[in-house]
Amino acid sequence: MKKQLPASPMLFPMPALLVGTYGEDGAPNAMTAAWAGACCHVPPCVGVAVRHNRLTFKNIDLKKAFTLNVPPVRLAAEVDYLGIVSGNDEPDKLARVRLDVSPGSKVDAPLIAGCPVNLECRLAQKIVLGSHAWFVGEVVAVHVDEELVDGKGKIDVAALDPLVYCTSTTDYRSLGGRVAGAYDVGNTLKKA
Amino acid sequence: MKKQLPASPMLFPMPALLVGTYGEDGAPNAMTAAWAGACCHVPPCVGVAVRHNRLTFKNIDLKKAFTLNVPPVRLAAEVDYLGIVSGNDEPDKLARVRLDVSPGSKVDAPLIAGCPVNLECRLAQKIVLGSHAWFVGEVVAVHVDEELVDGKGKIDVAALDPLVYCTSTTDYRSLGGRVAGAYDVGNTLKKA
Numbered sequence: 001m002k003k004q005l006p007a008s009p010m011l012f013p014m015p016a017l018l019v020g021t022y023g024e025d026g027a028p029n030a031m032t033a034a035w036a037g038a039c040c041h042v043p044p045c046v047g048v049a050v051r052h053n054r055l056t057f058k059n060i061d062l063k064k065a066f067t068l069n070v071p072p073v074r075l076a077a078e079v080d081y082l083g084i085v086s087g088n089d090e091p092d093k094l095a096r097v098r099l100d101v102s103p104g105s106k107v108d109a110p111l112i113a114g115c116p117v118n119l120e121c122r123l124a125q126k127i128v129l130g131s132h133a134w135f136v137g138e139v140v141a142v143h144v145d146e147e148l149v150d151g152k153g154k155i156d157v158a159a160l161d162p163l164v165y166c167t168s169t170t171d172y173r174s175l176g177g178r179v180a181g182a183y184d185v186g187n188t189l190k191k192a
Numbered sequence: 193m194k195k196q197l198p199a200s201p202m203l204f205p206m207p208a209l210l211v212g213t214y215g216e217d218g219a220p221n222a223m224t225a226a227w228a229g230a231c232c233h234v235p236p237c238v239g240v241a242v243r244h245n246r247l248t249f250k251n252i253d254l255k256k257a258f259t260l261n262v263p264p265v266r267l268a269a270e271v272d273y274l275g276i277v278s279g280n281d282e283p284d285k286l287a288r289v290r291l292d293v294s295p296g297s298k299v300d301a302p303l304i305a306g307c308p309v310n311l312e313c314r315l316a317q318k319i320v321l322g323s324h325a326w327f328v329g330e331v332v333a334v335h336v337d338e339e340l341v342d343g344k345g346k347i348d349v350a351a352l353d354p355l356v357y358c359t360s361t362t363d364y365r366s367l368g369g370r371v372a373g374a375y376d377v378g379n380t381l382k383k384a
Contacts, residue, residue: 011209012349017203039319045322080374097381129232139200160204163371169346170374176368177368179363183276186275189269
């Protein structure tokens with residue numbers, strides 16, 4: 001039997017990402033975002049939901065660019081801090097959590113060095129939905145820690161150890177073991 | 193050192209969801225989608241990317257509604273099958289994988305019974321991006337297996353055992369253990 005819960009965007013799992021932006025004065029900022037996802041293959045796009053009152057919202061509007069950065073489990077406290085505290089209230093919050101940044105190669109947004117995967121995104125569309133806007137960015141560059149990439153360009157996901165966010169229980173989890181190959185295990189159900 | 197990979201929407205982790213729709217003739221369909229995410233708090237919205245040639249694309253356009261369903265790890269083969277095969281080519285694909293559906297309570301889209309979490313979504317916006325459109329749905333009802341919900345309305349995420357999709361390695365994984373509380377562990381980094 002099913003039980004009804006209040007309407008909310010309750011998906012499992014969610015990524016725990018860092019959104020990197022520069023402000024008017026060139027100061028780097030990072031905001032935690034679990035409300036994000038891949039949006040398009042050609043052109044490659046991702047989207048992220050940002051609340052109107054966040055500094056990130058203003059910065060993306062200003063620079064028409066952002067980065068999405070995939071943090072590892074070991075940065076859980078730093079990631080959480082960057083979600084709790086707005087850059088409006090603490091402009092040096094990246095320094096507090098001791099995360100270094102470097103400039104994007106193609107867009108005016110910072111790469112967060114401690115994150116093994118960084119996506120540079122050029123703002124493609126901004127969809128105002130209500131409390132949040134959904135910023136769609138075209139991915140124009142992808143940087144990955146070289147020791148995580150094999151000869152075929154595949155990422156060692158277990159070594160990446162991405163931080164996972166769970167809504168409802170509002171906690172961070174790690175990724176578990178491999179279950180099966182995609183575009184593969186389903187073939188067992190095809191017609192004989 | 194970082195290595196550059198080809199531009200793609202490479203986020204970790206992604207959910208492995210089922211998108212439920214009805215066709216013109218009332219036939220239920222389900223498509224696997226890992227490119228999805230929460231978009232807005234008020235009103236509660238989620239989004240999902242769908243390729244133009246999928247039956248799901250046509251069905252959402254027609255009914256202005258869809259469901260997002262969270263499958264458990266035990267349905268990995270069924271989920272993968274529903275991603276490999278389009279409803280255009282096999283209209284009875286839900287029957288093949290033996291997944292039952294029931295009508296949504298508020299929208300004209302089917303709930304997939306074997307999935308412990310079902311979100312009913314009324315189409316709010318359709319953003320054409322390129323190969324894919326991003327369909328934003330307002331969540332108007334949430335159904336959860338009652339044995340997974342505690343007295344406070346929180347979901348037992350470990351028992352839910354949601355299927356996780358990993359891009360790059362293109363495989364399914366399970367969720368790992370709890371790392372820390374969100375809106376909590378970051379407080380350890382606040383000023384003394």
